[in-house]
Every structure is written in C-alpha cells, then in structure tokens.
Amino acid sequence: MSRPKAAIIGVGELKPCRVTDGASTLGMLAQASVLALHDAGIDKADIDGLLVGPQVGETPQHVPATVAEYLGLQPSMANVVDLGGASGPGMIWRAAAAIEAGMCHTVLCVLGNHRNQDALRSPNRNPIREFDVPFGASGANATYAQLKQAHMAKYQSKDEDFALITQWARHNAQHHHHAIFNGKPCDANDVLQSPLIAEPLHLYEIVMPVAGAEAVIVTSVTRAQTINNPAAYLLGAGEKVTHRALSQAPDLTSGPLKPAMAHAFKQSNTSVFDMSLLSLYDCYTIMVALTLEDSGICPAGKFGDFIRSNTLGYDGSCPLNTHGGQLGFGQPDLAGGMTHVVEAVHQLRESATGRQIPSAKYALVTGNGATLSEAVALVLGSASVVLGKPGVGR
Amino acid sequence: MKYTHFANLKVPGPTKTPLTEPFWQAAAKGELHTQYCERCHSYVFYPREVCPFCWSNQLTWCQLSGQAKIKTYTTIWKPGHPSWAAVTPYTVGVIQLAEGPSMLALLLLEREQLEIGLPVSFKTINLGGQMMPAFTIPEDQYHDK
Numbered sequence: 001m002s003r004p005k006a007a008i009i010g011v012g013e014l015k016p017c018r019v020t021d022g023a024s025t026l027g028m029l030a031q032a033s034v035l036a037l038h039d040a041g042i043d044k045a046d047i048d049g050l051l052v053g054p055q056v057g058e059t060p061q062h063v064p065a066t067v068a069e070y071l072g073l074q075p076s077m078a079n080v081v082d083l084g085g086a087s088g089p090g091m092i093w094r095a096a097a098a099i100e101a102g103m104c105h106t107v108l109c110v111l112g113n114h115r116n117q118d119a120l121r122s123p124n125r126n127p128i129r130e131f132d133v134p135f136g137a138s139g140a141n142a143t144y145a146q147l148k149q150a151h152m153a154k155y156q157s158k159d160e161d162f163a164l165i166t167q168w169a170r171h172n173a174q175h176h177h178h179a180i181f182n183g184k185p186c187d188a189n190d191v192l193q194s195p196l197i198a199e200p201l202h203l204y205e206i207v208m209p210v211a212g213a214e215a216v217i218v219t220s221v222t223r224a225q226t227i228n229n230p231a232a233y234l235l236g237a238g239e240k241v242t243h244r245a246l247s248q249a250p251d252l253t254s255g256p257l258k259p260a261m262a263h264a265f266k267q268s269n270t271s272v273f274d275m276s277l278l279s280l281y282d283c284y285t286i287m288v289a290l291t292l293e294d295s296g297i298c299p300a301g302k303f304g305d306f307i308r309s310n311t312l313g314y315d316g317s318c319p320l321n322t323h324g325g326q327l328g329f330g331q332p333d334l335a336g337g338m339t340h341v342v343e344a345v346h347q348l349r350e351s352a353t354g355r356q357i358p359s360a361k362y363a364l365v366t367g368n369g370a371t372l373s374e375a376v377a378l379v380l381g382s383a384s385v386v387l388g389k390p391g392v393g394r
Numbered sequence: 395m396k397y398t399h400f401a402n403l404k405v406p407g408p409t410k411t412p413l414t415e416p417f418w419q420a421a422a423k424g425e426l427h428t429q430y431c432e433r434c435h436s437y438v439f440y441p442r443e444v445c446p447f448c449w450s451n452q453l454t455w456c457q458l459s460g461q462a463k464i465k466t467y468t469t470i471w472k473p474g475h476p477s478w479a480a481v482t483p484y485t486v487g488v489i490q491l492a493e494g495p496s497m498l499a500l501l502l503l504e505r506e507q508l509e510i511g512l513p514v515s516f517k518t519i520n521l522g523g524q525m526m527p528a529f530t531i532p533e534d535q536y537h538d539k
C-alpha cells in the first residue's frame with residue numbers, strides 16, 4: 001500500500017431545490033462551508049487553503065478572492081478549478097498536491113450555484129457591485145490612488161520618488177524593442193507634468209493597456225536535463241490572498257506580497273539580497289514602492305531613498321524590471337504579469353540580448369491582482385546555481 | 395447645496411440583494427445600519443450570510459453611530475465609468491467606522507479639507523435617485539434639499 005496523500009475529514013450539503021429566488025451563490029457557499037466545518041469538528045482558523053469553481057454566479061474574475069473575502073478567510077493557497085463536472089474530484093488532488101507542496105495544510109473545496117425563476121435578473125451580485133462601483137470608484141485607478149495617498153500620508157513619501165519608478169521603467173524600455181515605450185523615454189519631471197487621473201496618481205504612473213500574449217512552458221528538472229536548451233528553475237514560491245475590495249484590506253501600506261515573498265525566499269533558501277534581478281509587478285508606481293518595502297530590501301517608507309541610491313538598469317547596482325516593466329513595456333491584460341516571468345527566464349538563461357545582466361543567478365518575480373489583494377512570488381534560479389555549471393546551448 | 399447635481403447622475407446603482415435590503419432601507423431614511431454578530435460581538439460590514447470572523451449566523455441588524463475616520467481617499471478627475479464625468483472632480487475614500495468595519499463612500503469635503511485620520515460623520519446623498527452613504531465633516535451644514 002502506498003502512503004495516503006490526504007484525508008477527507010468533513011462534508012456539507014444543502015438540500016437541493018428548483019428555485020432559490022433572491023439567494024446569492026456566495027451565501028449558499030458559506031452555508032455549505034459551515035456545515036462541512038461542523039462535520040469535521042475543526043475550527044475555522046484551521047482552514048488556510050481554498051479551491052472554488054469559476055461560477056459563483058456573481059463575478060467572472062477574482063473568484064477566489066471574492067469567496068475568501070466573503071468567508072473572512074485569508075488563504076495561503078487559492079485557486080479556481082475549472083473542469084466542468086470533474087471539478088469536484090479535481091479539487092481533491094489539487095488540495096493534496098498543495099499540501100504536499102507546503103502551501104497550506106487544510107483546504108476548503110466548495111462549489112455551488114443559485115437558480116432564479118426569473119432568468120433575466122442580473123446575476124451580477126458581488127459586494128463590489130453593491131458597495132464600491134455605485135460610488136464612482138470603479139476601475140483600478142481609484143484603488144491604487146488611495147494606496148499611494150495612504151503611503152504618502154504615513155511616510156511623507158514624495159511624488160518625485162514615485163516618478164523615478166516610471167523614469168527607470170521607461171529607461172529600461174529603451175533596451176527592449178518589444179516595449180510600447182521603446183523610443184519614448186521620459187524623466188521624472190515629465191511624469192509629474194502628466195495629467196492627474198485620480199489624485200495623487202498621474203497618467204504616466206499608470207500602465208498603458210495593450211494587446212499581446214505571453215507563453216511559458218514548464219517541465220520537470222529531470223526532463224529539462226534531457227533538452228539541449230538552457231533553462232531557468234523554480235526554487236521557491238509563495239501565495240497570499242487577503243481581501244477583494246480595498247475597503248476590506250487589512251493594511252493599506254503593506255500587501256499580501258510580503259508573506260508571499262517571505263515564503264518564496266524561505267523555500268528557496270535565499271534572501272532578496274541574493275537576487276540578480278527584481279522582476280516586480282508594476283501596474284502602478286505605488287505597486288513597485290510597496291513591493292520593494294515588503295521584500296525587505298529597504299525599510300518601510302524608504303523606497304525613495306533606495307531608488308535614489310541605486311541604478312536600476314540591466315548594468316546597474318540593482319536591476320529592476322529590465323524589460324521596462326509593464327510601465328515601460330505595456331500591459332497586455334492578464335498576460336502583463338507573465339512578462340515579468342518571461343524577462344526573468346531570459347536573464348537567467350543569458351538570452352536577454354542587448355540588456356543582459358552579467359552572470360545572473362537568481363530572480364525574484366512577483367504578481368499582484370485586484371486591489372493589492374492576490375499575490376504570488378517566485379524565486380527562479382539559473383542553471384549555474386542549480387546544476388553548478390553554466391547553461392548549455394544558446 | 396453643492397452636491398444637488400449628483401441627483402441627476404445616471405450611473406450604475408447598487409446591486410441589492412434580499413440579505414442587504416435592510417442596509418438600503420435604512421440609508422433611504424438617512425441612517426447607517428449593518429449587522430452585529432451576537433456570538434463574537436463584532437460589527438460586520440458589508441452584510442453577509444455568516445459572520446466573517448467566527449462563521450456564526452447569529453447576525454442581527456443595528457444602527458451605527460455614523461462616526462468615522464478617513465483611512466485614505468482619492469479625488470477623481472478621470473472616472474472609470476464615463477457617466478461620472480459630469481461631476482468631476484469628486485472624492486471617494488475608505489473610512490473606518492467607530493464600531494470597527496471599513497467601507498468605501500463618497501466624501502463630501504473640499505479638497506483642502508481632506509486628510510487621513512480626519513473625523514467624519516455619516517450622511518446620505520441622492521445619487522441619481524438612490525440614497526447612498528456619504529461622509530462629511532460633522533459640523534458641515536450641507537442639506538440635500
């Protein structure tokens with residue numbers, strides 16, 4: 001007999017009915033979850049993982065954060081399992097795999113949907129649509145403006161410091177011919193002169209939406225050795241989801257990337273000071289500021305001092321977003337986050353033509369979703385650090 | 395007076411549910427109501443089926459003091475929804491209610507009055523015919539008629 005991978009310790013079920021007039025799917029998921037919790041005889045605080053289906057009947061995106069926020073959970077692993085009728089069974093092995101991977105220890109797997117008599121009724125019933133959008137606060141600009149405001153008030157950080165983040169992004173974009181701002185550098189003064197969109201955010205502190213696509217192929221370390229092509233290696237990962245709407249954020253000047261990065265560093269037995277490249281998600285300047293501070297590379301509130309005492313180009317003292325970041329490269333929708341992975345792989349394989357960091361060993365990659373809500377951090381390593389020899393092929 | 399033109403806005407309204415209906419009925423009367431958990435003695439906003447802190451369903455409705463502080467804010471010049479352009483610049487912010495929970499709301503203050511930590515108090519504003527939560531400085535003489 002092989003070793004069991006996981007145990008199922010509790011179940012919950014609502015009585016099926018034809019019509020649930022007025023009920024929300026979120027409410028139903030909550031009711032079933034409470035039943036399962038009682039059945040298992042454990043405490044709510046024991047749950048630190050969450051697997052949900054893509055249909056909560058309310059939102060097409062950010063579903064795990066929506067459900068987690070509703071249930072008051074801050075899972076260290078959150079995902080959608082989107083396999084139709086196989087989704088339920090599919091959740092069980094993912095939960096076991098996530099536990100084996102050390103991301104969490106107790107996973108809530110939950111599926112459900114409401115069913116209205118009147119199919120024409122708007123299915124869009126998430127809390128954001130009820131308690132955020134009606135105040136004229138739709139879109140990410142209002143959110144990240146409020147995060148920047150909170151940082152400036154708490155730490156007396158300066159507009160000029162934020163503007164330097166865009167200046168460096170545009171600088172680095174001059175070395176990547178795919179970048180939307182290649183051929184269009186700008187300095188901090190240009191940023192400060194650009195129009196206010198949502199105070200204190202200026203236009204040039206906000207990514208430009210573009211069309212595009214990014215692809216990444218991942219395989220096993222063993223299999224990678226049989227391929228005559230250099231590889232980058234996943235050495236550690238971390239994940240954290242804390243809320244959905246900004247109003248429910250536990251902290252406005254530190255985000256879920258902080259524990260996610262700490263987890264990735266611990267798994268990979270590295271620190272931020274080992275990194276050859278910081279490939280940090282940069283939807284807005286404030287996001288880079290918060291991530292630098294949460295990474296521990298500088299004290300909280302001191303990102304400005306850090307940037308002014310470093311050079312952030314590929315040949316600089318602290319290479320950061322050498323592809324230009326999304327502020328310089330453009331944001332191809334959800335693929336924008338993947339640009340940070342692709343650039344890190346290029347640098348670690350020494351295929352970043354025209355902007356190669358000399359003997360790059362480690363890269364920190366971060367991703368961020370919603371309103372400083374959903375965070376993933378990766379530590380990637382080069383062949384030289386993993387295999388003790390330089391990458392082959394080219 | 396200053397905000398009477400908000401009544402003419404044609405913008406997306408709240409997607410109410412039967413569960414949250416008491417909140418909106420109270421807002422229509424100019425009051426701020428939310429849920430209170432009888433088990434762990436926490437105030438819960440936004441209203442839910444179960445308490446997010448202890449998962450109890452022993453939630454009752456109660457009126458809040460309406461006293462709050464600004465946690466953060468932004469004055470919006472280019473709104474995410476084009477219909478809001480009619481009233482720019484306007485200000486929204488996250489406010490911390492005296493009872494604990496945080497919520498987003500319109501802030502009916504002059505830009506030079508805005509400050510994180512500033513005490514504010516609840517009032518409602520007519521947004522395209524829907525009475526919506528807003529906050530202003532307590533001594534403000536603003537009336538929505």
Ligand SMILES: [Zn+2]
Pocket residue numbers: 431432433434435436445446447448449450
């Ligand atoms: Zn409770």
